Amino acid sequence: MKTLDILTDAEERAATVFRALGNPARVRIVTELARRNACATGDFVDALPLAQSTVSQHLKVLREAGIVRVGAMPNGDTCYCLEPGAIQWLIDFCAQVCGPDCTVFDLEGAKSDC
Amino acid sequence: MKTLDILTDAEERAATVFRALGNPARVRIVTELARRNACATGDFVDALPLAQSTVSQHLKVLREAGIVRVGAMPNGDTCYCLEPGAIQWLIDFCAQVCGPDCTVFDLEGAKSDC
DNA sequence: CTTCGTCATCGCATTTTTACGATGCATCGT
DNA sequence: ACGATGCATCGTAAAAATGCGATGACGAAG
Numbered sequence: 001m002k003t004l005d006i007l008t009d010a011e012e013r014a015a016t017v018f019r020a021l022g023n024p025a026r027v028r029i030v031t032e033l034a035r036r037n038a039c040a041t042g043d044f045v046d047a048l049p050l051a052q053s054t055v056s057q058h059l060k061v062l063r064e065a066g067i068v069r070v071g072a073m074p075n076g077d078t079c080y081c082l083e084p085g086a087i088q089w090l091i092d093f094c095a096q097v098c099g100p101d102c103t104v105f106d107l108e109g110a111k112s113d114c
Numbered sequence: 115m116k117t118l119d120i121l122t123d124a125e126e127r128a129a130t131v132f133r134a135l136g137n138p139a140r141v142r143i144v145t146e147l148a149r150r151n152a153c154a155t156g157d158f159v160d161a162l163p164l165a166q167s168t169v170s171q172h173l174k175v176l177r178e179a180g181i182v183r184v185g186a187m188p189n190g191d192t193c194y195c196l197e198p199g200a201i202q203w204l205i206d207f208c209a210q211v212c213g214p215d216c217t218v219f220d221l222e223g224a225k226s227d228c
Numbered sequence: 229c230t231t232c233g234t235c236a237t238c239g240c241a242t243t244t245t246t247a248c249g250a251t252g253c254a255t256c257g258t
Numbered sequence: 259a260c261g262a263t264g265c266a267t268c269g270t271a272a273a274a275a276t277g278c279g280a281t282g283a284c285g286a287a288g
Contacts, residue, residue, distance in 0.1 A: 006163065011141045019136030023276085024118040027129045034211045041235055049118065054277050056236055061275095078235070087212050094205050097148045098196075116277075137246085155265060168247050170266055175245095192265070231288075238281075245274065252267075258260080 014093045017086070020065030025050060026058050030067065030082070038071075038079045128207045131200070134179030139164060140172050144181065144196070152185075152193045 007015070021027060029044055036043070041059065045052045059080060062068040067086045071079050121129070135141060143158055150157070155173065159166045173194060176182040183197045 006161075007138050007142060011145060012138065015136060015138045015141045018132050018141070022129060022133030022136040024121050024126065024129045025116075025276095027125045027132070028118070028121055031125060031211050042233095045235095047120075049120065050116065051278050052235075053237080053279075057276080060236080082212075087208050091205050091208050094201050094208075097145050098201050139246095156263095159264095164246095165248055166265075167249075167267080171246080174266080229288105231286100233286080234284090236281105236283080238279105240278090240280105241276100242278105243274100243276075246272085248270090248272105250268085250270105253265085254263100256261105256263080258262100 010093060014090065017065050017067060017090055020061050020067055023058065023061075025055070026062055029055075029058060029062065030087075033068065033080060033082050038081050040077050040079055044080075124207060128204065131179050131181060131204055134175050134181055137172065137175075139169070140176055143169075143172060143176065144201075147182065147194060147196050152195050154191050154193055158194075 021030065025048055028048060032044065032047055033039055041052070041056060044055045044059070048055055050058075059068065063070065066083050069081050069083045071081060135144065139162055142162060146158065146161055147153055155166070155170060158169045158173070162169055164172075173182065177184065180197055181200045183195050185193050185195055
């Protein structure tokens, strides 16, 4: 993919986060994580019809996009949590793109140029 | 990519929209569209360091993901607008995933299992 | 020390995405 | 009728993503 260095930092980051979330397995991982607060890798392997190595890859993508964080359970097991603020940042980005109150212009609307 | 039919409809749609937005050029197209309300294809070609055919492809992806809508200017030229509600839907999805007030759990936080 | 359980990473095959030029196809002005 | 203009689509090449088994790393349990 072409680098496209005309983008703002926010746009660049948004594209990265969007891409990371743009996969069914990874969306599921995130929703699962939001629901259960913290999961071991194995939990995702159980919850998804994918091989362990594949799930691990997906977790890596989410980690590198800053959506997910690895930690350790009290018992020492690895665990994944949502990166605090990552989703909120995305929401803020979207809201800002759409304007203050997310006004979207309709083809029929008075504000439209179409 | 594996079908992963365990996903809810919302998750499925979210993954599609995320994927469509997960590209620098397409993020730029959307922000440009939000800023200028309506654009002809040529406007994007001017604004991006990409060939016309490539831009057209990106617009197709955004169309098929329901993020963008084609219409016609008063003078008959084609024009693109943001699909009303598409971004808002995404915001709502994210907000819902995170919980009512987007509570995100920190590794150090009292609510964390880590 | 050895074994087992839990993950990450590697290597590879397949599929998908991305980008481009070429081509087709309307519409507009002349 | 004719040549521009503005786009979409096609065909194709290169790059990236996806998925899996095999392998390695490493602490727990025995």
